[in-house]
Amino acid sequence: MTTSAGPRILVIGAGVSGLVTATALAARGARIVLAERPEASTRASHFAGGMLAPWCEAATASPDIATMGAAAPSWWLQHFKGTRQAGSLVLAPRRDSAELQTFARRASHFRTLDAEGIAALEKDLAGRFSRALFFPDEAHLDPRAALASLTAGLVAGGADHYRGNAEELDRQDFDHVVDCRGFGAAAALPELRGVRGEMLVLRCPDIALSRPVRLLHPRIPLYIVPRGDGVFMIGATMIESANRGAITARSTMELLNAAYTLHPAFGEAEILETGANIRPAFPDNMPRISWEGRTIHVNGMHRHGFLLSPLLAERVAGMIFGEKDNLLESQP
Numbered sequence: 069m070t071t072s073a074g075p076r077i078l079v080i081g082a083g084v085s086g087l088v089t090a091t092a093l094a095a096r097g098a099r100i101v102l103a104e105r106p107e108a109s110t111r112a113s114h115f116a117g118g119m120l121a122p123w124c125e126a127a128t129a130s131p132d133i134a135t136m137g138a139a140a141p142s143w144w145l146q147h148f149k150g151t152r153q154a155g156s157l158v159l160a161p162r163r164d165s166a167e168l169q170t171f172a173r174r175a176s177h178f179r180t181l182d183a184e185g186i187a188a189l190e191k192d193l194a195g196r197f198s199r200a201l202f203f204p205d206e207a208h209l210d211p212r213a214a215l216a217s218l219t220a221g222l223v224a225g226g227a228d229h230y231r232g233n234a235e236e237l238d239r240q241d242f243d244h245v246v247d248c249r250g251f252g253a254a255a256a257l258p259e260l261r262g263v264r265g266e267m268l269v270l271r272c273p274d275i276a277l278s279r280p281v282r283l284l285h286p287r288i289p290l291y292i293v294p295r296g297d298g299v300f301m302i303g304a305t306m307i308e309s310a311n312r313g314a315i316t317a318r319s320t321m322e323l324l325n326a327a328y329t330l331h332p333a334f335g336e337a338e339i340l341e342t343g344a345n346i347r348p349a350f351p352d353n354m355p356r357i358s359w360e361g362r363t364i365h366v367n368g369m370h371r372h373g374f375l376l377s378p379l380l381a382e383r384v385a386g387m388i389f390g391e392k393d394n395l396l397e398s399q400p
């Protein structure tokens with residue numbers, strides 16, 4: 069609940085970064101105005117898988133990702149009741165078993181499963197794979213439901229939700245501005261680049277999965293996230309491009325191939341949606357908080373917006389409210 073005594077803060081962008089930051093600031097009594105372009109196609113968060121997978125991600129990114137994201141599952145469990153902590157499963161077809169070994173060498177917080185262990189967790193995968201890595205502490209959520217829930221929570225707590233271009237608002241009316249525009253801030257943050265990600269949403273009622281499943285491949289590692297009711301998100305490509313255009317035929321084939329490799333029943337799936345959007349990334353693929361006058365930029369979430377926003381939001385709140393334990397040096 070906001071109080072009239074708190075600082076007045078404009079949060080620009082209602083992707084995961086803006087919403088989680090606004091939630092942390094509102095919890096400390098800030099009076100929030102949340103500005104958001106109305107079109108969902110402008111936010112990467114709308115297209116995300118919603119995996120909260122610090123230990124899987126650290127196997128292919130910086131080990132700092134695991135440290136920074138380890139508390140994310142519990143943050144989301146507290147703030148969004150649709151969060152599921154059922155772990156993640158990592159598999160490879162027999163011909164790519166070397167990929168599983170490499171992944172295991174780089175990862176932590178997992179146990180190895182044999183075919184029986186896989187079948188015990190996911191009965192529809194029984195007999196299809198002989199070895200897997202299981203990360204029991206990881207979690208997942210439906211990003212669109214989570215974003216809607218955080219927005220509703222902010223509005224119920226007294227935040228103003230402004231649907232339009234934040235340039236229409238006078239920044240002088242605010243004590244602070246927190247800029248969470250994702251790739252929309254590229255002109256203000258010259259080092260920011262776009263990393264295109266493409267995804268599919270399928271309906272396949274013949275298969276039930278309880279947790280995200282990653283399928284390793286030397287060139288095209290992909291994942292499948294269950295959304296419930298026979299619906300699955302299949303993602304995601306990683307292409308060095310800021311093009312928001314429609315998914316390509318090649319990417320569609322690769323994503324569908326992965327689904328088919330996981331289980332041939334996906335061959336009969338209905339394609340409900342295809343999508344593409346731009347992950348905002350700095351050269352080191354790590355997020356940054358930076359000051360510019362009264363504006364704080366929070367950006368560069370790359371593949372990890374849902375995973376890292378809780379930590380970044382606490383740091384921003386620490387900077388604004390002068391909490392010594394929670395300060396982070398700003399970076400240029």
Ligand SMILES: Cc1cc2nc3c(=O)[nH]c(=O)nc-3n(C[C@H](O)[C@H](O)[C@H](O)COP(=O)(O)OP(=O)(O)OC[C@H]3O[C@@H](n4cnc5c(N)ncnc54)[C@H](O)[C@@H]3O)c2cc1C
Nearest residue numbers: 081083085105112113117118119234250252265373374375
């Ligand atoms: C296919 C795909 C799968 C992914 N899967 C995962 C995953 O499983 N787990 C994970 O942690 N991350 C995942 N990510 C990464 C994650 O989605 C991003 O890191 C995250 O969405 C970035 O969030 P953001 O809030 O910084 O930017 P965005 O979500 O892009 O939000 C930016 C917001 O700013 C608004 N905006 C821009 N300019 C203005 C303006 N002038 N005025 C008002 N509003 C403005 C936009 O409308 C938008 O609402 C995935 C990304 C993709 C593309």
